[in-house]
Amino acid sequence: xxxxxxDDLFRRAQAHIPGGVNSPVRAFKGVGGEPVFFTRGEGAYxxxxxxxxxxxYVNSWGPLIVGHTHPEVVTAVQEAAAQGLGFGAPTxxxxxxxxxxxRLVPSMDLVRMVSSGTEATMSAIRLARGFTGRDKILKxxxxxxxxxxxxxxxxxxxxxxxxxxxxxGIPLSVAEHTLTVSYNNLAEVQEVFNHFGEQxxxxxxxxxxxxxxxxxxxxxxxxxxxxxxxxxxSVLIFDEVMTGFRVALGGAQALYDVTPxxxxxxxxxxxxxxxxxxxxxxxxxEMIAPLGPVYQAGTLSGNPVAMAAGLATLKxxxxxxxxxxxxxxxQKLVNGILGRARDADIPMTANQVGGMFGLFFTGEEEVTCxxxxxxxxxxxxxxxxxxxxxxxxxxxPSAFExxxxxxxxxxxxxxxxxxxxxxxxxxxxx
Ligand code: PLP
Numbered sequence: 013x014x015x016x017x018x019d020d021l022f023r024r025a026q027a028h029i030p031g032g033v034n035s036p037v038r039a040f041k042g043v044g045g046e047p048v049f050f051t052r053g054e055g056a057y058x059x060x061x062x063x064x065x066x067x068x069y070v071n072s073w074g075p076l077i078v079g080h081t082h083p084e085v086v087t088a089v090q091e092a093a094a095q096g097l098g099f100g101a102p103t104x105x106x107x108x109x110x111x112x113x114x115r116l117v118p119s120m121d122l123v124r125m126v127s128s129g130t131e132a133t134m135s136a137i138r139l140a141r142g143f144t145g146r147d148k149i150l151k152x153x154x155x156x157x158x159x160x161x162x163x164x165x166x167x168x169x170x171x172x173x174x175x176x177x178x179x180x181g182i183p184l185s186v187a188e189h190t191l192t193v194s195y196n197n198l199a200e201v202q203e204v205f206n207h208f209g210e211q212x213x214x215x216x217x218x219x220x221x222x223x224x225x226x227x228x229x230x231x232x233x234x235x236x237x238x239x240x241x242x243x244x245x246s247v248l249i250f251d252e253v254m255t256g257f258r259v260a261l262g263g264a265q266a267l268y269d270v271t272p273x274x275x276x277x278x279x280x281x282x283x284x285x286x287x288x289x290x291x292x293x294x295x296x297x298e299m300i301a302p303l304g305p306v307y308q309a310g311t312l313s314g315n316p317v318a319m320a321a322g323l324a325t326l327k328x329x330x331x332x333x334x335x336x337x338x339x340x341x342x343q344k345l346v347n348g349i350l351g352r353a354r355d356a357d358i359p360m361t362a363n364q365v366g367g368m369f370g371l372f373f374t375g376e377e378e379v380t381c382x383x384x385x386x387x388x389x390x391x392x393x394x395x396x397x398x399x400x401x402x403x404x405x406x407x408x409p410s411a412f413e414x415x416x417x418x419x420x421x422x423x424x425x426x427x428x429x430x431x432x433x434x435x436x437x438x439x440x441x442x
Contacts, residue, residue: 075284125313148213285315339366373396
């Protein structure tokens with residue numbers, strides 16, 4: 013693989029873009045080396061500026077569930093763009109989007125469109141606070157919900173201590189309203205509610221965590237959160253920005269049959285364009301302006317071109333058998349890599365739910381929380397990552413990001429990936 017033009021572009025980028033990238037993980041700090049600059053995508057493939065071809069398991073961090081430049085999505089975008097790039101006024105396409113989301117997502121009565129996942133979670137938190145009249149929220153270690161101030165927070169010295177910011181620029185007085193406990197640990201949640209129950213507006217959770225690699229909920233975890241929220245009058249928010257239309261047609265709430273009060277969406281719902289959404293129970297959503305007093309707005313919200321990309325994608329994923337196929341392909345990939353790791357005597361375990369997966373370089377049988385995820389063999393991941401990249405396989409450049417399979421990944425792509433993995437893993441074991 014050559015990377016001449018990518019290297020040049022990275023140097024040029026750094027002159028006027030902080031760190032050369034518009035989102036930090038793209039800078040390759042998690043794996044070392046320099047980022048690849050891409051020119052185009054097609055189906056399961058990405059092409060870089062040096063004309064190298066990669067099988068892509070990032071898929072723009074999840075949105076491209078039908079692969080790159082799917083003809084039906086591209087046509088929908090072209091047709092919408094020809095009619096106008098935006099009006100800042102209501103359109104029929106927005107209604108179609110809202111009707112589709114409320115039909116597909118079990119808990120959604122009303123939905124508001126926004127332009128990113130961050131906006132969706134930030135607005136859902138404000139709404140939950142407005143609805144309950146309470147300030148505190150509870151989140152889980154290792155879950156990422158975008159970069160709003162209340163959500164870039166980690167636990168203080170223990171679960172019962174107030175939160176501290178994970179970034180300069182976030183006032184302590186904001187962070188202290190966020191309580192953080194371990195993922196999949198209901199006992200800790202209960203303990204926090206025993207102390208602060210009356211003050212907690214909401215629990216926000218990734219129903220399958222995808223930002224500490226891929227960590228599914230243990231049986232009873234999501235159900236337990238539902239019960240605790242019911243017992244304390246708190247709002248249960250499922251952040252399905254990643255899992256929505258990724259793990260099942262109705263998202264994780266359909267897969268695990270647990271009904272949240274509010275749901276946030278992003279990624280797939282925009283088909284590759286900048287879109288987010290939050291929605292849920294009628295009574296709560298009616299608190300949003302202009303119906304109610306909780307303010308929320310957006311110049312580009314419900315943008316017609318973005319709605320067209322999202323709707324075209326949502327149409328394609330409703331094809332019969334779509335998720336069975338996606339899940340089967342993802343399983344083939346994951347089981348294949350695990351098999352090659354076993355053959356090479358490299359300890360590895362994996363998690364997979366629908367079209368998302370995570371590989372962990374660890375001897376542990378199962379990874380269920382952030383602490384375990386962070387104790388995996390990170391150097392081995394980095395070597396694996398660069399080995400696969402050399403073989404034309406593009407994984408997320410971080411050990412803490414889930415991988416994504418699209419409906420464009422066929423058996424040939426998976427066989428090529430496994431062949432590469434076999435060679436790379438064999439070298440790692442030397
Ligand atoms: N919530 C989850 C679960 C996410 O994975 C992400 C982004 O990866 C976000 C929220 C934030 O979305 P965005 O990057 O569109 O702001």
